[in-house]
Amino acid sequence: MAAAILLNNDMLTLEEKIKMVPGLLPMLLEGQSFIDEQDELSVLQFMKKFGMPDRINEEIFIAMGKALDFIDPDKLSMSVVLTAMNRFINEADGSQTAFLDGNQPDRLCKPIVDHITSKGGEVIMGKPVSSIEVNSEDGSVKCLKFADGSEVEADMYVSAMPVDVVKRLIPAEWSTKPYFLQLDELEGIPVINIQLWFDRKLKAVDGLCFSRSPLLSVYADMSTCCAEYASEDKSMLELVFAPCSPVAGSDxxxxxxxxDEIVDATVKELARLFPTEIGPGAPNGGAVLVKQTVVRVPRSVYAATPGRGKFRPSQESPIDNFVMAGDFATQKYLGSMEGAVLSGKLAAEVICDRSVGRKSRGVRDVHDSIKEQSENRREVKKPVGVRGDYPIAFGGGQQGTGGNVYHP
Incomplete structure (x- = not known):
């Protein structure tokens, strides 16, 4: 991607590329330390600090911000963009994107379940956790209590829940600890996923497309990119509709x-972007929409607004038998599927270290502002728990507007 930007003179002029150097050169020379220091600045504040022209934002950073965190550059931490650019430059496959060759339940979840059960494990469905019970002596986890009243005990407990859900289950005994208190500073960003089926094949790129559109973030023609949806004569577009709320930059x-409102706005935007294929101005009326789905995710990846990075917890926690996974926990791939997987591996590393008595990475130091809050807090916070049995209640996405679309 870096080479593509440097060699493409349609996006940026030579002068504009040169004006990017003062802000990006320290990233290459100083690495992660410089990147972390920029977390307090938004993308636009960083650009102003280093004298970057507005067109750099219009041509590059808008699309990057919307793709990386579903948020506009004036609200996004510059450390997110720099982290991504650093990966693009320093890793051979850093900018490579890929797709599952089918649907997630069959091609992602089922192999994981099969692996667990083949090793003698069990995957329990339809029994959501209602509370984390703790031992009064040392505050360690005693058991997990399910909504049906049953309990399960284990040697180690790993939370792989979204940050907005895990905050609702933090036991009162843990609520004043700085490690858990800092989670209040993290919150998921809203996003909408849309699938559109058309009656004909559109001219498609075999890959993920990044958009500077005010409504669309990234999109792909899955009939070209994914084996399960392959078709020679019809297209199925999968799109991310973002930003989709005022907190992320939408009006x-x-x-x-x-x-209907969401789909109508999406199709009108596609007609504006591709007037020769979609919409009334296209030959023969253009492609006709024959089917659509809209999936709302009110709380997806954590909102990487300026200053959030310092509140991300380590996988290792101060509770001996409790480990925190999730893409919001500290790791190099930000809030993403890759980040979630890496965080899970780091959580497993904590368990392995403890099981063999090996020195671990340790608990990440908590910011002083949180420590001060902890010292001044007198009352514990009782967990509110997860309310509802629909996907959104557990941090997932769902079709339709049933339940509370703002939950959790």
Whole structure:
């Protein structure tokens, strides 16, 4: 990607590329320390600090911000963009994107379940955790209590829940500890996923497309990119609709809009972007929409607004038998599927270290502002628990507007 930007003179002029150097050169020379220091600045504040022209934002950073965190550059921490650019430059496959060759339940979840069960493990479905019970002596986890009243005990407990869900289950006994208190500073960002089926094949790129559109973030023609949806004569577009709420930069709260409103706005935007293929101006009326789905995710990856990085917890916690996974926990791939996988591996590393008595990475130091809050807090915070049995209640996405679209 870095080479593509440097060699493409349609996006940026030579002068504009040169004006990027003062801000990006320290990233290459100083590495992660410089990147972390920029977390307090938004993308636009960073650009102003280093004298970058506005067109760099228009041509590059808008698309990057929307793709990386579903948020506009004026609200996004510059450390997110720099982290991604650093990976693109320093890792041979850093900018490579890929797709599952089919649907997630069959091609992602089922192999994981099969592996667990083949080793004698069990995957329990339909029994959500209602509370984390702790031992009064040392605050360690005693057991997990399910919604049906049953309990399960284990040697180690790993949370792989989204940050907005795990905050609702933190036991009162842990609520004043700085490690858990810092989670209040992290919150998921809203996003909408859309699938559109058309009656004909569109001209498609075999890969993920990044957009500077005010409504669309990234999209792909899955009939070209994914084996399960392959078709020679019809297209199925999968799109990320973002930003979709005022907190992320949108002028409308799309997350609460009807499916018809969202789809109509999306198709109109596609007609603007591809007037020769979609919309009334296209030959023969253009491609006809024959089917659509809208999936709302009110709380997806954590909102990487300026200053959030210092509140991300380590996988290792101060509780002996409790480990924190999740893409919001500290790791190099930000809030993403890759980040979630790496965080899980780091959580497993903590368990392995403890099981063999090996020195671990340790608990990440908590910011002084959180320590001060902890010292001044007198009352514990009782967990509110997860309310509802629909996907959104557990941090997932769902079709339709049933339940509370703002939950959790």
């Amino acid at each position: 409308k709260n799309w997350i609460a809009a009807s499916d």
